[in-house]
Amino acid sequence: MAEPQPQAEALAEPARINGAAAEATLSGGELAWRPAAGGGGGGEVQERRLELESEVLGCRVEGRKLRVATFSASGGGDGERPSGLACGGGGKGGGGDGSRRRGEVVLEMESEDAAARWGDAIKDRLASLGRPKRLFIIVNPYGGKRSGRSIFQNEVLPLIEAAGILYTMQETKHRLHAQEIAHSLDLRKYDGIVCVSGDGVMVEVVNGFLQREDWETAIKVPLGIIPAGTGNGMAQSLLHAAGEPFSISNAVFAIIRGHKRALDVTSVVQGKTRFFSVLMLTWGLVADVDIESEKYRWMGSARLEFYFLLRVMNLRRYNGRVLFVPAPGYEQVGEPVEQTTSCKQNGVSTGSQEDKADDRNGETSGYPGPSVEEADLEWRSLSGPFVSVWLGNVPFASEDAMAAPKAEFADGYLDCAIIRDCPRWDVLGLMFQMKDGAYVNSPYVEYFKVKAIRIEPGMRVGSSNKGGIVDSDGEVIARGDGSRAGGGGDAEHLMAYGPPIQLTVDQGLATIFSPKSR
Numbered sequence: 001m002a003e004p005q006p007q008a009e010a011l012a013e014p015a016r017i018n019g020a021a022a023e024a025t026l027s028g029g030e031l032a033w034r035p036a037a038g039g040g041g042g043g044e045v046q047e048r049r050l051e052l053e054s055e056v057l058g059c060r061v062e063g064r065k066l067r068v069a070t071f072s073a074s075g076g077g078d079g080e081r082p083s084g085l086a087c088g089g090g091g092k093g094g095g096g097d098g099s100r101r102r103g104e105v106v107l108e109m110e111s112e113d114a115a116a117r118w119g120d121a122i123k124d125r126l127a128s129l130g131r132p133k134r135l136f137i138i139v140n141p142y143g144g145k146r147s148g149r150s151i152f153q154n155e156v157l158p159l160i161e162a163a164g165i166l167y168t169m170q171e172t173k174h175r176l177h178a179q180e181i182a183h184s185l186d187l188r189k190y191d192g193i194v195c196v197s198g199d200g201v202m203v204e205v206v207n208g209f210l211q212r213e214d215w216e217t218a219i220k221v222p223l224g225i226i227p228a229g230t231g232n233g234m235a236q237s238l239l240h241a242a243g244e245p246f247s248i249s250n251a252v253f254a255i256i257r258g259h260k261r262a263l264d265v266t267s268v269v270q271g272k273t274r275f276f277s278v279l280m281l282t283w284g285l286v287a288d289v290d291i292e293s294e295k296y297r298w299m300g301s302a303r304l305e306f307y308f309l310l311r312v313m314n315l316r317r318y319n320g321r322v323l324f325v326p327a328p329g330y331e332q333v334g335e336p337v338e339q340t341t342s343c344k345q346n347g348v349s350t351g352s353q354e355d356k357a358d359d360r361n362g363e364t365s366g367y368p369g370p371s372v373e374e375a376d377l378e379w380r381s382l383s384g385p386f387v388s389v390w391l392g393n394v395p396f397a398s399e400d401a402m403a404a405p406k407a408e409f410a411d412g413y414l415d416c417a418i419i420r421d422c423p424r425w426d427v428l429g430l431m432f433q434m435k436d437g438a439y440v441n442s443p444y445v446e447y448f449k450v451k452a453i454r455i456e457p458g459m460r461v462g463s464s465n466k467g468g469i470v471d472s473d474g475e476v477i478a479r480g481d482g483s484r485a486g487g488g489g490d491a492e493h494l495m496a497y498g499p500p501i502q503l504t505v506d507q508g509l510a511t512i513f514s515p516k517s518r
């Protein structure tokens with residue numbers, strides 16, 4: 001990210017703050033003021049400094065008044081911070097618990113000209129930081145607790161407006177609407193696409209981008225996520241990685257600051273059906289709990305714990321197999337696989353030419369998915385029965401479940417946490433170690449990284465016709481209950497339960513706004 005231009009002239013002029021005489025300076029990336037020599041005037045003024053990059057939203061000029069909108073650590077009065085407090089470069093801004101709040105500092109300059117000059121200088125410095133100027137904001141009024149609209153109005157808009165960002169907002173009207181928007185939007189008009197939603201809508205945007213003819217440019221448009229869903233795994237992963245507390249305003253401020261990171265995209269393929277995922281895929285216990293507990297929604301968030309307990313009492317194991325290409329360092333996991341069982345021969349393509357024409361909506365343009373040279377890959381396998389197969393692209397699957405603690409945003413690998421044989425009460429114990437990811441240290445969890453993985457989901461142990469659920473980024477993609485599949489039309493699910501489903505990772509294909517690490 002661009003730093004404030006070194007040649008930017010430093011300013012130092014008299015100003016009044018709270019009616020008291022002060023000396024204000026704008027130097028490099030910092031606005032500061034201290035009591036003027038000799039004092040004078042009504043109130044008192046304390047020495048203060050504000051780092052523009054990490055504490056200032058924007059500013060506006062009203063006559064002789066320069067109004068600086070701040071978003072900084074609590075404890076500093078009206079958004080200002082006493083100069084004695086720590087000022088980490090791009091960090092949290094010095095608050096004990098790291099939480100920030102909005103404030104305003106009003107500097108009354110000696111003339112309107114001076115105020116205008118200072119206003120321009122601050123705006124120039126903020127502009128040089130690479131912050132977005134125009135955003136397209138997609139709001140899902142339906143996700144989570146149906147609060148997307150009020151989150152946008154009350155928590156997003158005030159910050160975006162104070163930062164002087166121009167925006168276009170559109171609410172989603174139905175499922176896959178966000179995908180349609182991302183597919184047809186004139187992306188040249190925007191510096192980023194922000195989703196006020198759960199993870200599902202953001203995944204739709206990624207799929208919409210990758211269905212475009214200009215997918216190569218589209219997928220580089222920065223995505224932003226403001227948590228307003230049930231599953232907010234991406235927002236939590238980004239904030240946690242930067243040492244920031246989970247909050248809507250911290251997520252908004254990360255977008256305003258404009259810092260970005262690359263994000264792996266996983267191509268999920270079955271035969272000629274393909275879609276793209278950025279969060280996770282689960283099969284077995286976790287998917288069963290997530291999806292089947294829907295019928296206990298009236299219980300609120302307790303439904304997950306309740307249904308988990310129910311499932312543990314009556315633990316299901318699924319037959320099947322997973323085949324994978326291990327990441328370096330994990331070559332010893334599982335058993336080697338004969339080349340004759342390569343993916344191609346089992347009917348799954350990894351993106352070879354004849355399959356490149358098809359995707360979720362039967363589009364003929366768009367990203368064909370990664371090409372993988374089968375001959376170069378050393379596949380290994382693990383055989384069932386499985387209690388749970390959990391694949392994560394980022395650490396958090398939801399706000400309070402760290403499914404893949406070692407996952408990195410753009411390492412080019414998926415993290416796998418697999419439970420096979422595990423006594424039922426140990427499964428229960430694992431649940432209590434989910435919040436901080438400690439469950440992966442259990443001897444019952446096989447944790448490793450892969451470049452590609454193929455799941456061959458089988459029937460429940462003891463049943464000849466009951467399969468499980470395969471869930472990707474919160475959507476059921478296959479269900480082993482005989483319901484129909486077919487990749488579009490009126491089919492109930494995108495894919496069939498049983499035939500292999502293959503995931504291949506594209507390293508750092510997408511770009512996402514991300515809080516700056518401390």
Ligand SMILES: Nc1ncnc2c1ncn2[C@@H]1O[C@H](COP(=O)(O)OP(=O)(O)OP(=O)(O)O)[C@@H](O)[C@H]1O
Pocket residue numbers: 140141142143144145172173174175176177196197198199200201202204228229230231232474
């Ligand atoms: N207006 C709408 N009516 C119905 N569904 C919608 C609407 N807008 C979006 N959706 C769908 O809502 C689903 C969930 O959206 P989102 O990602 O915001 O939340 P979530 O946390 O993943 O899920 P949820 O909160 O619904 O459990 C997506 O599949 C999306 O297509």
